[in-house]
Amino acid sequence: MDDLVQARWSTLAGKxxxxxxxxxxxxxxxxxxxxxxxxxxxxxxxxxxxVRLISTRRPKHGSPHSFAAAAIGQTRYLFPPRWGAxxxxxxxxxxxxxEALRYVIRLAEASPRERLRTMALIPSAADLVxxxxxxxxxxxxxxxxxxxxxxxxxxxxxxxxxxxxxxxGDLSVYGTDHARKLERAAFASCVTRPLATQLATVSRSDVPxxxxxxxxxxxxxxxxxxxxxxxxxxxxxVTRLNRAKGHEYFLEAMAxxxxxxxxxxxxxxxxxxxRASIEDxxxxxxxxxxxxxLGAISEERVLALLGESDFLVLSSFGYGEAAPVAVxxxxxCGLPVICSRIGGTADMIEDGxxxxxxxxxxxxxxxxxxxxxxxxxxxxxxxxxxARQTACRKFDYRVTAAQLAGVIRTSxxxxxx
Numbered sequence: 001m002d003d004l005v006q007a008r009w010s011t012l013a014g015k016x017x018x019x020x021x022x023x024x025x026x027x028x029x030x031x032x033x034x035x036x037x038x039x040x041x042x043x044x045x046x047x048x049x050x051v052r053l054i055s056t057r058r059p060k061h062g063s064p065h066s067f068a069a070a071a072i073g074q075t076r077y078l079f080p081p082r083w084g085a086x087x088x089x090x091x092x093x094x095x096x097x098x099e100a101l102r103y104v105i106r107l108a109e110a111s112p113r114e115r116l117r118t119m120a121l122i123p124s125a126a127d128l129v130x131x132x133x134x135x136x137x138x139x140x141x142x143x144x145x146x147x148x149x150x151x152x153x154x155x156x157x158x159x160x161x162x163x164x165x166x167x168x169g170d171l172s173v174y175g176t177d178h179a180r181k182l183e184r185a186a187f188a189s190c191v192t193r194p195l196a197t198q199l200a201t202v203s204r205s206d207v208p209x210x211x212x213x214x215x216x217x218x219x220x221x222x223x224x225x226x227x228x229x230x231x232x233x234x235x236x237x238v239t240r241l242n243r244a245k246g247h248e249y250f251l252e253a254m255a256x257x258x259x260x261x262x263x264x265x266x267x268x269x270x271x272x273x274x275r276a277s278i279e280d281x282x283x284x285x286x287x288x289x290x291x292x293x294l295g296a297i298s299e300e301r302v303l304a305l306l307g308e309s310d311f312l313v314l315s316s317f318g319y320g321e322a323a324p325v326a327v328x329x330x331x332x333c334g335l336p337v338i339c340s341r342i343g344g345t346a347d348m349i350e351d352g353x354x355x356x357x358x359x360x361x362x363x364x365x366x367x368x369x370x371x372x373x374x375x376x377x378x379x380x381x382x383x384x385x386x387a388r389q390t391a392c393r394k395f396d397y398r399v400t401a402a403q404l405a406g407v408i409r410t411s412x413x414x415x416x417x
Contacts, residue, residue, distance in 0.1 A: 020409065021050040023132055023140035023161065027148045030071040031059035032271065032296040033240065036212045036325040036397070037143060038067050043213070043401025049408075052135050054078065054128065056148060061271070064298045078151065081127035089126040093159060100125070100157045109176035118150050125154035132161045139163065139186070139408055145174035149181045156184045162415060164188060164408065166210070169343065170319040171198050178202040186411035189404070191323040192344025210404050211344075213397030214328045221334030221388060222307045232263040233374040236309040238302055238326040239316075241272030241293075246315035246340065246361065248281045253366035255285040262374050264290065266313075269305060271296040302326075306333040310380065311373045314339045317360035323348060328395040331355070331387035336380055338369045348394070354386035 022044065026037050044051050053075040062068075090097045104118045128151060132140065142152045142165040152163040167190040171178055179202040182188050188203045189210050190196050196207045235254070239245045247268060257264050268278065268291065275293065282291045297305070306312070312330035314321075314337070321343040328348070330337050337355040339345045340362075349355035356372070358365030373380050 020048070020139070020412070021052060021135065021137045022408065023054050023128075023135075023137040024051050025054040025140055025142040025144070025148055025152065027056045027144050027146070028059045029053065029055040029075055030063045030065060030068050031061075032064055033325075034063070035065055035067075035299040035302075036214065038065070038071060039215055039397045040212060040401050040404070043397045044405055046398065047402045047405040049405055052076070052137055054131070054140065056124075056151075061296070064296045064301075066298055066300060076131050078124040078127050078131075081123040082130070083123065085130040086123040086126035089129050089158060090122070096158045097122075100154050103154060103157055103180070107177045107180060114176070118147070121147060121151050122154055125151045125160070126158055128152070128155040129158045129160035137161050139412060141165070141404070141408060143168065145171065145178060145181065147175070149174075153181050153184060162186045162412065164411065166190060166404075167195050167199050167322075169322045170195070171202070173319055186415065187407060189407065192347050194344055194347075195322055208403070208407050210407070211323050211395065211400055212325055212328075213400035214325065214332050214391065214395050216332045216392050216396050219303060219306070219329045219332035219391075221384070232265045233311075234309045235264060235266045235311055235313050235370065236269065236305055236330075237266075237313050237315075238269045238305070238329070239314065239324070240270050241268070241274040241278060243274050243277070244316055244318045244321075245270075245274075246317050247274075247278050249317075249361055249363050250313045250315045250338075250366050250370070251278075251281050251285055251287060251291070252363045253370055254290075255287060256363075256367050257370060257374060258287070258290065262371070264370070264374055265292075266290060267292045267294060267305065267309065269294045269297050269302065302329065303333070306330055306335055309335060311336040311338060311370075313337075313366070313370070314345075315358075315366060316340050316342050318342075321345070327355075328391060332391035332395065334384040334388040336373055336383035336387060338366065338373070349390075353383075354390045355383060 041051050055075050055077050057077055057079040100122050104115055107115050140152050140161050140163040142148050145167050149165050164186045165188050182203050187205050189208045190199050191211045196209050199207045254264055312335050323344045327337050340360045341357050351357040356369040358369055
């Protein structure tokens with residue numbers, strides 16, 4: 001009898017967990033950097049949440065990932081809004097509509113032009129309300145602090161679902177009026193401890209730190225690593241081609257090592273507006289036969305590329321970097337990492353133990369770190385083993401997704417009590 005009772009309670013508990021239907025809101029999903037969002041969705045579903053995908057619009061330049069077609073097929077895009085549903089909501093709730101207009105007018109930190117742009121988001125917010133009602137979505141989690149968070153906040157004013165958000169980079173990157181965006185939010189989380197300090201200045205609630213994760217079963221060291229026929233040491237970067245990613249600083253360091261007779265090759269995966277500038281630097285430094293730009297690549301190709309490489313470089317500077325997933329993936333694959341001290345990278349890496357940290361825009365530091373990894377195979381192997389251990393302990397996507405699911409469930413329970 002006890003077994004039967006336990007089985008019945010387990011069934012009811014499982015049903016209750018699945019009845020929590022979550023809206024998962026990512027702008028321009030799925031773009032080239034969104035593989036980790038797709039992983040988190042799978043982790044949330046495995047934890048019992050019924051996830052519905054929401055986005056602003058489809059990515060402008062498509063997506064290289066194998067999951068893209070499935071993700072697009074599951075995603076409700078809010079730009080352009082469904083005008084019938086949106087106008088029906090706005091006209092049937094005049095008081096709420098006026099309150100939404102007041103929300104925009106009272107954005108004290110925004111310029112007049114920015115307020116007009118935010119005003120144009122109101123129909124999409126109304127569409128989000130109707131979508132959540134039709135799908136039975138009780139909570140919307142937003143992975144952005146920019147316009148997508150405005151949409152969720154306005155949707156709440158219009159009678160929509162509870163909402164929350166995760167901060168992925170410095171607040172200054174995501175516009176203004178963050179306190180207003182979070183005024184009605186159930187909670188706001190972030191992916192690193194430094195970001196929690198920023199977020200605490202605008203959030204009324206405690207700020208949980210929940211990093212994104214990687215599939216440590218898939219991203220793992222190769223049993224037999226491929227050795228290049230030319231025995232060259234191979235560095236790799238996997239990131240958008242943006243000036244703030246600092247490719248030029250590692251290229252300068254690389255040129256010094258090559259001049260000293262070190263056979264170093266560098267593969268850059270990713271696409272962006274800074275590609276031509278990187279190509280100019282490569283030509284200026286006479287590295288054309290040693291540097292390969294692959295463009296945007298799929299997650300499968302990233303996995304293969306990491307397996308072919310000896311270490312990963314992230315030489316970012318400035319603002320916007322938080323907990324780079326490319327670093328997590330490389331560490332999970334047992335790849336030593338050279339990384340700028342930026343955002344939460346010092347949370348992720350212990351310098352000299354499971355990776356190498358350098359100051360931002362520090363060509364000398366990048367040169368020293370790369371020289372160690374290029375010339376000392378025993379040190380490279382030691383850091384590789386430690387990196388894998390750290391990734392398994394900190395970055396398993398199943399653990400991080402369960403943490404997010406737990407905070408969402410707690411916030412909903414608190415709202416009901």
